[in-house]
Amino acid sequence: MELEQAIYSRRAVRQYAEEAPGERTLRKLIDAAIQAPSAINEQPWSFTVVTDRDLLERISVKTKSYLRRSAPGRFIPESLHARLEDPQFDILHHAPALIVIASVTHSRWAVENCALAAENLMLAACAEGLGSCWIGLAQTWLTTAAARKTLGLPADHLPVAPIIVGRPVASPAAVPRKEPRIRWIGP
Numbered sequence: 001m002e003l004e005q006a007i008y009s010r011r012a013v014r015q016y017a018e019e020a021p022g023e024r025t026l027r028k029l030i031d032a033a034i035q036a037p038s039a040i041n042e043q044p045w046s047f048t049v050v051t052d053r054d055l056l057e058r059i060s061v062k063t064k065s066y067l068r069r070s071a072p073g074r075f076i077p078e079s080l081h082a083r084l085e086d087p088q089f090d091i092l093h094h095a096p097a098l099i100v101i102a103s104v105t106h107s108r109w110a111v112e113n114c115a116l117a118a119e120n121l122m123l124a125a126c127a128e129g130l131g132s133c134w135i136g137l138a139q140t141w142l143t144t145a146a147a148r149k150t151l152g153l154p155a156d157h158l159p160v161a162p163i164i165v166g167r168p169v170a171s172p173a174a175v176p177r178k179e180p181r182i183r184w185i186g187p
């Protein structure tokens, strides 16, 4: 797939087939992720790949419970409050794989580095015919001691980008883009 096609056809996918992509495919996505640029070429990312069904479900349950307890009004839109109470709502959209991209250094550019790796990974997934979605709702729970223990994440790793991946069972419609605000400064 051409780069332009991947950029324009990538969507946030929220419906997945049960079977997880194989290790070879997941490694290919991670290889694309690490081609991203990084500040002072630190390449500070780590990738935690979860395909264990029970663990994926536990992550969703624990995240929802954490969000319900920790003043969701602060950063969770009103429309989501009811969904957090719904036992059927899976925060990971029943995806068969979750890749948590974390920074192994607490550098000034930890978030930028991991976000660039995440976009590469999502575009590579699209090129492989896979769907993906960044699960921002899982980010705060992932930084807790309980989550670190659950995932075996070392204390100095900063989780930045939880990305779900899998074979899509539906192709979501494109979300319209707003006109970019462009200010031209030139002769």
Ligand SMILES: Cc1cc2nc3c(=O)[nH]c(=O)nc-3n(C[C@H](O)[C@H](O)[C@H](O)COP(=O)(O)O)c2cc1C
Binding pocket: 010, 011, 012, 013, 014, 133, 134, 135, 136, 137, 138, 172, 174, 175
């Ligand atoms: C930082 C970030 C956090 C996001 N968090 C969530 C999330 O928690 N759950 C979800 O379903 N989608 C999440 N998304 C996906 C966005 O909702 C989606 O990218 C946006 O609606 C545009 O749709 P598109 O990706 O198909 O173009 C997130 C995207 C980003 C970049």
